[in-house]
Amino acid sequence: MRLKINSSNWSAGLPVAMLKKKTAVKIGVHTKERLELTTLKKNPKSISTILDIIESGLKDDEIQLSSEAKSKLGVKTGEGLEVTISSPPKSLDFIKEKLNGELLSDLKIKKIIQDIVENNLFESEIALFISAVYKNGMNFKETISLIEAFLSSGKSFTLKNKYVVDKHSIGGIPGNRTTPIVVSICAAAGLIFPKSSSRAITSAAGTADVIETLAKVDIPIEEVRKIISKTKACLVWGGSLGMVPADSKIISIEKELKIDSEALLLASIMSKKLAVGSKYILIDVPCGKNAKVTKGKAIKLKEKFEKLGRHFKLKLKVVLTNGDKPIGKGIGSVLEMIDVLAVLDPTKKGPKDLEKKSLFLAGEIFELTKKSKKGKGYGLAKTILDSGKAFNKFKEIIEAQSGKVVELKPSKYKKTIYSKKKGKILGINNKKLASLARFAGCPMDKYAGIYLHHNVGEKIEKGGLLITLYAESKSRLAEVVKYYKEKDIFTIA
Numbered sequence: 001m002r003l004k005i006n007s008s009n010w011s012a013g014l015p016v017a018m019l020k021k022k023t024a025v026k027i028g029v030h031t032k033e034r035l036e037l038t039t040l041k042k043n044p045k046s047i048s049t050i051l052d053i054i055e056s057g058l059k060d061d062e063i064q065l066s067s068e069a070k071s072k073l074g075v076k077t078g079e080g081l082e083v084t085i086s087s088p089p090k091s092l093d094f095i096k097e098k099l100n101g102e103l104l105s106d107l108k109i110k111k112i113i114q115d116i117v118e119n120n121l122f123e124s125e126i127a128l129f130i131s132a133v134y135k136n137g138m139n140f141k142e143t144i145s146l147i148e149a150f151l152s153s154g155k156s157f158t159l160k161n162k163y164v165v166d167k168h169s170i171g172g173i174p175g176n177r178t179t180p181i182v183v184s185i186c187a188a189a190g191l192i193f194p195k196s197s198s199r200a201i202t203s204a205a206g207t208a209d210v211i212e213t214l215a216k217v218d219i220p221i222e223e224v225r226k227i228i229s230k231t232k233a234c235l236v237w238g239g240s241l242g243m244v245p246a247d248s249k250i251i252s253i254e255k256e257l258k259i260d261s262e263a264l265l266l267a268s269i270m271s272k273k274l275a276v277g278s279k280y281i282l283i284d285v286p287c288g289k290n291a292k293v294t295k296g297k298a299i300k301l302k303e304k305f306e307k308l309g310r311h312f313k314l315k316l317k318v319v320l321t322n323g324d325k326p327i328g329k330g331i332g333s334v335l336e337m338i339d340v341l342a343v344l345d346p347t348k349k350g351p352k353d354l355e356k357k358s359l360f361l362a363g364e365i366f367e368l369t370k371k372s373k374k375g376k377g378y379g380l381a382k383t384i385l386d387s388g389k390a391f392n393k394f395k396e397i398i399e400a401q402s403g404k405v406v407e408l409k410p411s412k413y414k415k416t417i418y419s420k421k422k423g424k425i426l427g428i429n430n431k432k433l434a435s436l437a438r439f440a441g442c443p444m445d446k447y448a449g450i451y452l453h454h455n456v457g458e459k460i461e462k463g464g465l466l467i468t469l470y471a472e473s474k475s476r477l478a479e480v481v482k483y484y485k486e487k488d489i490f491t492i493a
Helices: 021-027 067-073 091-099 106-117 123-136 140-152 179-188 207-211 221-231 245-257 262-275 295-311 333-344 352-368 377-387 389-400 430-439 474-486
Strands: 002-005 016-020 034-039 046-054 062-065 080-085 165-169 193-197 233-237 280-287 315-322 413-418 423-428 449-452 465-471 490-492
Touching (some): 016 021, 016 034, 016 067, 021 046, 021 080, 034 067, 046 067, 062 067, 091 106, 091 123, 106 123, 123 245, 123 262, 165 193, 165 262, 165 352, 179 193, 179 207, 179 333, 179 389, 207 233, 221 233, 221 389, 262 295, 280 295, 280 352, 315 352, 333 389, 333 449, 352 377, 413 474, 430 449, 430 474, 465 474
Parallel strands (some): 193 233, 280 315
Antiparallel strands (some): 002 080, 034 080, 423 490
């Protein structure tokens, strides 16, 4: 059926078409089904779109298109289109195969990723792919194919320097905001550190969320090149670079599902490191009974990372760190940045556990790159931090990203919880703590979160400060306090 493009202008984030119900009935298509749209030009172009049905604003011979659909087709208002029912993409069959536990070929994986990038799959179908991988996993060959598919789906750039480094944590630990500190220390030592980070998936904040409290993180790749050339480093959101677009789409849906599959984790991390041309990579795997992965799973994950590193001819090291307790005092974007600034600024006293872990990771990178001798990396990192050079480098990076280092404060709406008994804090449930922070509004509410007055292993008096809860409204705070009282987060004896 031939239809004319209506004049309405709107964006949906993906290709969407709208029809009157009467017109949809004639075509034989229903809402949320697929439409095939084909231009009437000499060299016709076709795309598949999602259909929405509207009651008014359209004539019988008209179709409304989102700006994304118009852009993909290269059409304007008033032009004609051939509109037919579209069959589901073949990649949906491949996703179902994975759901049934079958191994996927290189071509099938590439087709799934291609269709994700080109918006040929609904969000529910992408969620099905994520669930299938989460349920059945991927073998080494499939994981390699997934990484290569991620890489081929977007841009990449190569930095002409011997010492291009990167680090990544698999997450799962509240706080643990080591990345800005490590990047600043390493860049101050002359290493090139093109750090692209994710936003939070299941945590209270991702590195990109934290940096955004002071500077822009949504920066195009051309500008990132200039920033790195000027400062030797960057702290940006990976989704803005157009480098691994499939990963960004998958992460956004993983965030809603609150699941993080091993194969997708491996592919996400490795593809982003390869896309920026990293030659030396440090992977932090927090582990323990209270972490995302147990010690046993961490060892297996370490082996897989190292095998992938060898395959792609990288200098890669995996360190297993203690994941049984939070790192730092603050949990939430602003509160975590306050911790970072306190560690970086030599005139302030930041959380010792955050400082110690950051120095350890920076030291490991120094030894990996042979910037320092074995066993001397930690000392070099501490010298750079104590001198103020790392703080100066951090300020330089923030300014290059159109920001400024200023004093930050969390929300004015707060509630401090006091200990009901005297004793020693034997444990803090990380998962419940992260859930509490997200209930407070993290990561969307930058000024919300949690401040820990005491951590695991510390003694506390009856009536002593235990935790302060922050929310961006009185009503939200009341709900957070109620939520906290329902959870057994602290073990004190």
